[in-house]
Amino acid sequence: MRDRAILHSDANCFYASVEMALNPELRGKAIAVCGSIEDRHGIVLAKSEKAKRAGVKTGMVAWQACRLCPELIIVPPHYDYYVKYSRLIRGIYARYTDMIEPFGMDECWLDVTHSPMKPMEIAERIRREVKDELALTVSIGVSFNKVFAKLGSDMKKPDAITEITRENFKEKVWPLSCSELLYCGRATTKKLESIGVQTVGQLACLGADILKHKLGKNGVMLWKYANGLDTSRVAHESYSAPAKSVGHGITCTDDLRTVDEAEKVIFSLSQDIGYKLRSMGLRAKGVHLSVRDNTLQTVGWQVALATSTQDELRIATEACKILNANYHWQRNVRSLTVTAINLESAEEEIQLSFMGCPVDEKREVLNRTIDEIHELFGKSALVPARILDESKMPHGVCDELIMPGWMYN
Ligand SMILES: [Mg+2]
Structure with a gap:
C-alpha cells in the first residue's frame, strides 16, 4: 500500500x-x-x-x-x-x-x-x-x-x-521534547518526566504497556505518535463539526492578583465571544469559566442561563459572578478562559425565563449597532466602559451615555 x-x-x-x-x-x-x-x-x-x-x-x-x-x-x-x-x-x-x-x-x-x-x-x-x-x-x-x-x-x-x-524521523523527531507532540499537555509532560521520559525518542522506546499503566489510553496514543504509527485521517473540506461552544482564553505573563484585574481580562475575552456568536448566528444557554492558578492547577465552573444570549456584557457579567462565587484567591491567577456553552441557533424562538421577563430587545439592537461601529471604525472605536482605566472615566458618564456600559474612545 x-x-x-x-x-x-x-x-x-x-x-x-x-x-x-x-x-x-x-x-x-x-x-x-x-x-x-x-x-x-x-x-x-x-x-x-x-x-x-x-x-x-x-x-x-x-x-x-x-x-x-x-x-x-x-x-x-x-x-x-x-x-x-x-x-x-x-x-x-x-x-x-x-x-x-x-x-x-x-x-x-x-x-x-x-x-x-x-x-x-x-x-x-x-x-x-x-x-x-x-x-x-x-x-x-x-x-x-x-x-x-x-x-x-x-x-x-x-x-x-x-x-x-x-527514514529520517528518528533523527529529526526523537530528540524533541515530548511536550512538542500533539495532545501532550503540561500535566502529561510532568507525568512522563516523573518516569524519566523527556524526549520523544525515550517515549517511543518505552513499552506500550508501561505507558498504559502510567497514563492510560492517552499514554498508548502518545507512544503510537512517537513511533510514527498515527493513522488518523484528514477530514474532507465539506466536513465541519458543529460548534458546541465558543471560548476565548489567555495566559497572562504576570499573575492576576485581584478580582478587579481578573474581571478586566474576563470582559476583554468576552467581547470577542459575543462578536463570534453573532457572526455565527448562535446563542449561548450557558457560560463556563476556567481558572488556572500559578501552580498550574485548573478549576472550572459553569452556569445555565435562564434565557439564551449572544451579548458579551451578559456573558462577562455571568463569568465574573462565577469567579466571585467560586474562586477564593488562595493563589494568584495565571490564565482565564471564558466559554459560551450549550449553543443554539439564533433563529430558535427565544425562551422566556420562568420569571416571565422577556429578553432585553434593546440590548440586541445595541449589540448589532456596536458590531456595525466596530466594522466601520475598528474595535478600539468603542469599548466597554468596564475595561477602561477607571481613573480616566468621568464620574457618572456610564449613566449618561446613550449606550449604557459602553464608552467612546
Ligand atoms: Mg500559526
Missing part, C-alpha cells in the same frame, strides 16, 4: 501578518495585536516576528510589552479580516486537494496522497502562492502522518518547508 502524503501548513504570526498585509506601512515592524481594550491595558493576543525577538509575549499587558520594545506598534484585532484571510489561504490549498482539515484559524492538514504531483512540490507551490498572492508566509510540514506533519511545520519557520520521512 502506498504511504500517505500529509501536509500541515501553519500561517506564521497569523494575526500580526494579516495586519501587515492590510497595512503595508506596518511591514517588517514590531507590532502587537492587543485585546480590544484601551491601549495601555490591553493584553497582547499576537505579535509580529520582530516584536517576538524583542521579548514580547502573548498574554503580556500592553504597557509591559511597550517597555520591552519601545518601538512597538499596538493595533486592535480585526477578526473579520482574519476569517477572510483564513478562507483565502484555504482557497489556495483547495487547488491541490479537497481533503483539508482546519486546526484553528491559521493551521490546516492536507491529504495529497492521490495527487499526481510530489508532496514536496505541492508544499513548495503553496508556500510561494500564499506569499505572492496574499503577502503572508506559511511553514509547512510534509510527512506520512498528521502528527509528524504538524511537528514538521514547527521545525523551521517562517516561510519554510520540513520533510519528515520514515
Whole structure:
C-alpha cells in the first residue's frame, strides 16, 4: 500500500501578518495585536516576528510589552479580516486537494496522497502562492502522518518547508521534547518526566504497556505518535463539526492578583465571544469559566442561563459572578478562559425565563449597532466602559451615555 502524503501548513504570526498585509506601512515592524481594550491595558493576543525577538509575549499587558520594545506598534484585532484571510489561504490549498482539515484559524492538514504531483512540490507551490498572492508566509510540514506533519511545520519557520520521512524521523523527531507532540499537555509532560521520559525518542522506546499503566489510553496514543504509527485521517473540506461552544482564553505573563484585574481580562475575552456568536448566528444557554492558578492547577465552573444570549456584557457579567462565587484567591491567577456553552441557533424562538421577563430587545439592537461601529471604525472605536482605566472615566458618564456600559474612545 502506498504511504500517505500529509501536509500541515501553519500561517506564521497569523494575526500580526494579516495586519501587515492590510497595512503595508506596518511591514517588517514590531507590532502587537492587543485585546480590544484601551491601549495601555490591553493584553497582547499576537505579535509580529520582530516584536517576538524583542521579548514580547502573548498574554503580556500592553504597557509591559511597550517597555520591552519601545518601538512597538499596538493595533486592535480585526477578526473579520482574519476569517477572510483564513478562507483565502484555504482557497489556495483547495487547488491541490479537497481533503483539508482546519486546526484553528491559521493551521490546516492536507491529504495529497492521490495527487499526481510530489508532496514536496505541492508544499513548495503553496508556500510561494500564499506569499505572492496574499503577502503572508506559511511553514509547512510534509510527512506520512498528521502528527509528524504538524511537528514538521514547527521545525523551521517562517516561510519554510520540513520533510519528515520514515527514514529520517528518528533523527529529526526523537530528540524533541515530548511536550512538542500533539495532545501532550503540561500535566502529561510532568507525568512522563516523573518516569524519566523527556524526549520523544525515550517515549517511543518505552513499552506500550508501561505507558498504559502510567497514563492510560492517552499514554498508548502518545507512544503510537512517537513511533510514527498515527493513522488518523484528514477530514474532507465539506466536513465541519458543529460548534458546541465558543471560548476565548489567555495566559497572562504576570499573575492576576485581584478580582478587579481578573474581571478586566474576563470582559476583554468576552467581547470577542459575543462578536463570534453573532457572526455565527448562535446563542449561548450557558457560560463556563476556567481558572488556572500559578501552580498550574485548573478549576472550572459553569452556569445555565435562564434565557439564551449572544451579548458579551451578559456573558462577562455571568463569568465574573462565577469567579466571585467560586474562586477564593488562595493563589494568584495565571490564565482565564471564558466559554459560551450549550449553543443554539439564533433563529430558535427565544425562551422566556420562568420569571416571565422577556429578553432585553434593546440590548440586541445595541449589540448589532456596536458590531456595525466596530466594522466601520475598528474595535478600539468603542469599548466597554468596564475595561477602561477607571481613573480616566468621568464620574457618572456610564449613566449618561446613550449606550449604557459602553464608552467612546
Ligand atoms: Mg500559526
